[in-house]
Amino acid sequence: MSKIMLVLRLTAPEPLELDYALLNKEENASWQSAPWEHVPALLKQSRQIVVLIPSREVLITTVTLKTRNQRQLAQALPFALEEQLMSDPEEQHYAHYSLNSEEGLYQVAIIEHARLQLWLDFLHHNGIVPTAILPDFMALPVTDGYQTAWLGKQGLWVRQTATAGYYTSASTWPLQLNQWLTQGTEEQPIHLRVLEHTPPIPDTPQLVLAYDAIAQTQLLQATDIQSALPLNVMKGFKTQAHSQLANIWQKWQGVAWVGAVTAMIALTLQGLEIRNLQSETDALQVQNIAQFKTLFPQAREIDPDLNFGSLINAEVKKLQLNNTANSSPSALPLLKILAQVLPQQPITLQSINWNQNKLTIRFTSESTAVIPELEKVLSLALKREVNINYQRDANKVVGEFNLIAEPVG
Template identity: 25%
Template sequence: MSGVSALFLPPASTAGADGELAVWWVQDGECRRAPFAQALAEIRAPWRLYLPVEAVTACAVNLPTQKARWLRQSLPFAVEEQLADDVEQMHLALGPALADGRHRVFAVQRTWLAAWLALAEGVGKAPASLHVDADCLPGEGSCLFWLEERWLLGGSGAVRLACGSEDWPVLRDSCPPPQRAFAAQEVAPLEGVEVQALVGNPHVWLSEQPLGTDLAQAEFAARQQSSQWRRWRPLLGLVGLWLVLQWGFTLVQAWQLQREGDRYAAQSAELYRQLFPEDRKLINLRAQFDQHLADSASSGGEGQLLGLLGQAATVIGGEPTVSVEQLDFSAARGDVALQVRAPGFDVLERLRSRLSESGLAVQLGSASRDGSTVSARLVIGG
C-alpha cells in the first residue's frame, strides 16, 4: 500500500474531535507522532484515516435482500436490535458477505465522525478513505495485533474489537481458528496463541496490510467527493479565468482587425473614386476595378496607367500614413509619378521597398521635410 499516507486516531479520540490530540501518522514508510492539526498540515494526499475500533460497533446481520438499491434502506432495520444507541444517530457502512451468508456492518456515531472530518476538510485535507483499525488485520481465522497498549481482534470472522490480555481467555473459544497474534517482542504472549514478533513499527505494519471496509459510504461518500472537488476548485478557477481572458483577447483582436479592414477598404474606395469619378455607385470595388482594367487593356496609355496603378494600389493602401497628393502619367516613358506625403523618411523607404518586392520598378526622388511630414516624388514603371 505504498504511496498512500495513513493517519491513526487513538482510542482517546472517542471523547470528541480535538485538533490538539496526539495521533500517529505514516508517510513514506516512517511513523511520526504529532497533534492532529499538525499532522494534517504535513500529511501528503492521498491519505487514509484509521478509526479506533472503540468508536465503532461491528456486527454481522442477515439482510432481507441482495439487491443493491434496497440494501442500504434495509440496514437500519437489520441492525437496530444489535445497537445500544439510536440507529438514527448512527452512520452505517455495509461490509462484505461472510462465509455463513451474513453481511458485516459497521456503525459509528454520525456527529462524532462528521466532527473529525470537518477538521480535515477545514484545511483542505479530506481523507481518501475511512477504515477501522481492527478491520485491516490479515488472514483467515482470528488475528490479534498489539497496538497502543491493547489487542486488536479481527480476521475472517465477524468479531471486530479491542481487548486486554486478561480478556483473551474469555474470547478464545468464540474465535475461529487458526488463531494468530502479531506484536513487538517485548509484549507478553497470549495464552495458547503463538505470537509472531514484529521488527518494525506497528503502525507502519498495519498501514501496509490489505484494507478492510471503506466507511466512506452514503452521505460520507458524498462528503469525500465534495472535498475532492474543493481541492481541485482553485486550479479549475484559474483555468476558467484563463479561458475568459483568452476569449476577451480574441474578441478585442477581432474588433481591431475589423476596424483595420474597414479603414483599408475606405482608403481603397477613396482612391477608386479619385481615379473613376464617373462611377457613382461602388458595389464591388475589386470587380469594378478589374472591369476598368479589362475595358482599357487595349486603349494605349490609359490601359498602361491603370495597369501600373492596379499593381501599386494594394501596396500604397497598406501604408495608412501615406497620402498621394499628385499623380502624373507619362505615356512616352511609361511611368507614373506620384507626389506622396508621409510622417518620416523611414515610411517612404518602407513603401519603396514593398513596391519593389511586388515586381515594380521604383525610383524615390529627393525628399523634403515640411513641418512634421516629409514629401517626396515616387516614380513607378518606366
Template identity: 25%
Template sequence: MSYHLYARPVAGSPAPSGGELRLDWVLLDASGELQASGQAEGRESIEDAVSRNSLEGVRLVGLVPGDEALFCFADIPAKQARFIRQALPFAVEEQLAQDVDTVHLALGGLTGDGYRVAAIDQQRMALWREGFLDWEGIELEAIYPDAALVPLKEHDWAICLGEDAALLASRRGEWMTMKAENLAVFAQTLAVPSADEVAAEVQVVVYGTESAFAANEPALSALAGTSRLSVHREPMEGNITELLASAHYHHATDPINLCQGSYAPGQAGGSALTAWRPAIAIAAAWLVLLVGAKLGMGYYHQQQATALEEQAMAIYRQAFPDDRRASPRNVRRIIEGQLRVAGQQGGDAGFLPLMKHTGQQYSRLTGGQSVLFNSVNYTSSRGELVVDVRADSYERLNALRSGIADQGLDASIGSVVNDSDGTRARLTVSGG
C-alpha cells in the same frame, strides 16, 4: 505517481471537537513503499511535509479508534443495493445500544453470516469526517476503524499490541479494542467453543514491538498458556500505523469504509475529480482552441473554393455564353464530354480541339495558378483561338506557348505588355 497517506489519532489525543488532533502518519508510494512518516503531529505539519516534497495525487485514509465503530452482521435476503439499504436499520437495530436513527451504518461485504456492518454514532462520524476532509493538496479517500486493518494472514485471530492497549481482528471480520491487561480474560473466552462449533485449535498471531512485548509479558504468557490457543508472536520493526497501512495497501485486510452515503467525501462539494480540475480546465480550453482553429481554417478554405468556382464559371461562360446547364458541380463533366465528342470528330481544327490542347498545356504548367485566362475568343473563319492571358512573368507564357506548339499546333504570343502586376499578352492558337 499516486500516494496514500494514512493518519491515525494518537492515544489520548483530543477528539476533533476538542482541540488540535495529534496524529501518527505514514506516506506510501504507488508500490507500497514507505516514503515518509511522523508521530504525534498536527494536520498543518503533515500538510507541510507533503507540500515540501511537491507531491500530487495524495489520497488520505483516516484510521479512527476501533472502539468508536461497532461491528455487527445484517441478515438481509435482498440482493439489490437499494433494498439492502432500506432493510439495513431494521436488521441491526437489536444489536445496537442506542437509537438506530442516531447511528450511521456503513455496509460491508456479504459473508456466510450475512452482510458485515460498521455502526458509528452520527455526530462522531461527522466530526471525524470534518477532521480528515479538505486537507491542502490531499484528497480524502476513506475512513476505517483502525482495528479492522490488523492483518490476519492464515490465523483465526490477530492482535496488534501497543504499550497498554490492543487491537483485535478475527477471520469473521470482527474487530475490537481493549486494554492489554484484559487479554487474559479474552483468551479464556476464545478457549471455550460455542455450542455449534467443533473444538479445534485457534490460531492467534500477536504483532508488537520488543518494548510492547516486554511491557505486556504477563498477558502474553496468559494467552500462550491457555488451552486450545496456538499463539505466534511476530515482532514489528515500525509502529502500529505502519503495520496497518502496509496491510491495507497490500490488500491483506477487508475493512469497511465508513465514508458512505451522506458521509462520502463527494457529498461536501468535493469529488474524486477535484485534484484533476485544473488539468481538465486546461484540456477543455485547448480543445476549444483546436476546434475553433479547425473551423476557421475550414471556413477560409471554403471561401477560397467558392472564389475559384466563380472564376472558373466566369471563364466558361465567356466561351459558352448560351450554355445554361453548367454549374460548379458539373462543369468539368460537361467540358470533358465536349472534348471527347470533338476528339471523335477527327482532325478538325475547330474551337473544341484548340481549347482542349490549350487547356491540357495550361494544366501541366508548374504553378499554373499564376497564369490566368481573362477571355477566350474563337474565329471560325480563320480557325483561330485567341486567349487574353495574364501571367506573373513572360517565361510562364512562353512555356505555355511551347507546350501547345509541341502538340503540332501553331501558337504565338502578341500584344505583350509588362506592368507592375506581371505580363499581359494575347495567345493565338490555330492549325492542328
C-alpha cells in the same frame, strides 16, 4: 518511487500532533509523528489519503439479509441491527460490504452520524479530503486464518479478518483469552498473533500462537490497509444538510427561469473544448442557435458569425429593463457571477433551482479535493462565505450549495 498513500492515525479531533505513514504500493513504512503544521507538505506527497480513527467509535458486525437491492438493504439495516445498538438506530450511519452475495451475508461498520460528521468537518477544516476512513485496528497485520491481538496500556485491539475486528479496554485481556480458549478446540484451534511482551499465554491445544516483535508494531503494511478499504465508513454517508433535489431543469417562473437557462448556456459555451475539430464546433453552433431561439422567441434574426455571448447579454439586458420596477429579489446578479467563476472549476453542473429567493446549485466532480478550493473562489467572488455540502455517490462526488438573492434596487 513517489509515495502514493498517506495514512493518518488520529486519536481525537483537534489533536496536537498526529501519527502518519507514507506507503508505496505493496510495501511497508514506519509510523512517524508530526505536528499539524507539516500536514500540507504530507498531502503534496500523496495521491490517496486514509484516516484511521479510534476503533471504539466504530462497531463492526455481520448481518444476513436476503436482498441485493441496495436501497432495500440500506432501509433494512437499522432494523436488523437494532438489538446490537446502544442508541437510536436512526442516528447511526451504516457502511456495508458483501461477504457472501449468495447467502446475503454482509459485514457492516456502524458509527454515529453526528460523530462521523464531526470527523469530516475537522478534516475538511484542515484541508484534508480523505479517500477512506477506517477504525484504527485495521492498522494491525492481517494473516489468513489468524487473529491479531495488540495489547497496550491504552487498550486491546483485535483484528479478526481483513474487515473485522474490535477494541476493548486492556483490563479485559483475561476475559478475551478465556473466550479464545473456550472457542478453540483441538480439531479447530484459534490461531492468534500477539506481541512478544504480551502476558504469558498457556500452551494448550486450543490455541496456536505466533509472536510478533515489538518493532513490528512500528511498521504499517500497504496490503493490510488496502484489504480493509471495502469497509470504508464514509461509503454512502450523507451530510446533515443533504436533501433530495427536484428533477433537473425544473421550469422557473418569470425572469429568474429565463436567466437561469441563459446562464446554463453561457456556462456550457465557456466550458466546451473549442479547440476540437471545426466540424464539431459548427455543429455545436447550430445547436446553440436553436436553444437561443427557443429561449428568446422575440429576438431578432441571428447571424451565426456574431458573438453568441453578446447576443445573450443583449437579451438579458432587455429582460432587466422590462423588470426595473420589480423590487423583489432577483437571481440574475448571482447567475452572472457564477457564469464567470464555475467554468474555471473541474466540475460538471447538474442543476440550478430558484425557489423563494434562494438559488440552489448542484454539481458533480471526480474528487472531493475540489470542494475547499471551490468554496474559497465562490466566497471571494460573491463577497460572502459559501459552504458546500457534498457526498460520495458511486465513483463521483455530488455537491450542493445555496445562495440568497438580494432585493433589486
